[in-house]
Amino acid sequence: MHRLLRNSALIICTVALALASNASGADGTRDEFKIVKQLPLEGAGRWDYVTADPDSHRVYIARATHVSVLDSESGTVIGDIPDTPGVHGVAVAPDLGVGFVSVGGANKVFVFDLKTLKVESQIETGQSPDSILYHPATHLVFVQNGKSKSTSVIDAKSKKVVATISLNGKPEFFAYDENGNVFVNLEDTHSIAVIDAANKQLKATWPMEGCEGPRGLASDTKTNTLFSGCDKELMVVDSKTGKVRQSVPIGGDCDGVYFDPSTGYVFASAGAGKLTVIHADSSGKYAVVQDLDTPPGSKNIGLDTVAHKVYLPSAKFTGDPTAHPRPSVVEGSIRVLVISQ
Secondary structure (H helix, E strand, C coil): CHHHHHHHHHHHHHHHHHHHHHCCCCCCCCCCCEEEEEEECCCCCCCCCEEEECCCCEEEEEEECEEEEEECCCCCEEEEECCCCCEEEEEEECCCCEEEEEECCCCEEEEEECCCCCEEEEEECCCCEEEEEEECCCCEEEEEECCCCEEEEEECCCCEEEEEEECCCCEEEEEECCCCEEEEEECCCCEEEEEECCCCEEEEEEECCCCCCCCCEEEECCCCEEEEECCCEEEEEECCCCCEEEEEECCCCEEEEEECCCCCCEEEEECCCEEEEEEECCCCCEEEEEEEECCCCCCCCEEECCCCEEEEEECCECCCCCCCCCCCECCCCCEEEEEEC
């Protein structure tokens, strides 16, 4: 009887430890991320930024000359925003019922109705508008102009440019905190620009030693941390001081970085063919917890922070997708990979 009780107790302890390990945080065992679905897209155009809007269950994918709009739950294409030559990104303002598209080939931002997807107006910007951010606290849209090395600031209500901020380098992606700061990666000067959103002016430029060509950028507002995707390195930066706390190895040709505030995961997508998943341990130090193999050229991602799903466009190419100039996409080969645990 005593032996039976001891064996039963041992089994219960073993099961409890296993459950605790599976439910643990940064230092425990996790379910791995995997590709759970592949969504086909028609056409052969390349793509750029992916914007996932959890409130509307939509995913916007900028596709060279148009924007594909997907239902994030069913995966079906529910609409399209046509005639956007050189499109780079989409920002949505649900509180105003409109969205904004950076149209690089036209040096404009197109404003569209979120319900109908119809373009309502066009706004002149600097040269080659690239990443685009809607800042809810100020109702301002920040558009990064690649060739002009500036940020156009648009009043989302009046739909007019209210300021142009000169930058110390070529701007790429952005992030923002809860203290009124907008952060922008500067690709050619390997640094981060800090913009005072309310006053529409440049506050500082922070160099990142050891960083080459930063593009993707994300923010953890609770820990005052920025994650900047450089070539083969993710820089972990203090968003109050600009100090680089550490670097974490990632894939080459990284163009997308996102942070999930509910889970603490950082995602970095690399054109070399790897999605790196990063998490902090109990001491606050970040480390790679998984490298998921992805098709080469899959360097842009969107993240649904409610469903905790990553959307990663991929395709077959006529050559090395990491080469310059970029090769063409094989017609009919585009798939949006849906990745989750």
